[in-house]
Amino acid sequence: MGQSMRYNYFLRDLNHMSQADFVAAIGHVFEHSAWIAAAAWMQRPFADRAALHQAMVRVVASAPVEQQLGLICAHPDLAGRIMVAGELTPESSAEQAAAGLTMLNAAEMERFTAYNTAYRARFGFPFVICAREHKKDAILAAFPRRLANNREQEIAAALAEIAKIAWFRVCDLIADETP
DSSP, rough: OTTSSSSOOOHHHHTTSSSHHHHHHHHTTTTTTTTHHHHHGGGGSSSHHHHHHHHHHHHHHHHHHHHHHHHTTOOOOOOOOOHHTTTSSSSHHHHHHHGGGGGOOOOHHHHHHHHHHHHHHSSSSOOOOOOGGOOOOHHHEEEEHHHHHOOOOHHHHHHHHHHHHHHHHHHHHOOOOOO
């Protein structure tokens, strides 16, 4: 079964899965970075979705900076070439669509392209923001503010945004169980 289908899991089931099944189920929560789920699996059992998410965030935080940069670079540019070509993951596609990025006019597309280019030139990785928390105008307004940061600040900002993205994805995949 592919990632294009939505799955709903109960945490108790995830807690009893083999590492391979666990990674297959939630490895895509962090964009193209199944290594995070593989490492978090060792911290089972998780009391709730928040505990699972925090375990994965800790894996990212304890990873070497090169691996963190790989995670950041796994994210596509917002309203970029991959989106236009229809090659985003199902999750990224839905997130960018919800922010209004799939319905840009020519001027907006030019602004996104210019900001994406400037951002990559300055920091060496794509601009990452939790699109579910923003619409296109707010995202465009965030570019110049974040371009004023230094590289270390932007690595931290990107990882914080990635954690937010992952939280929404965890909530999409795992049923909220109440005791």
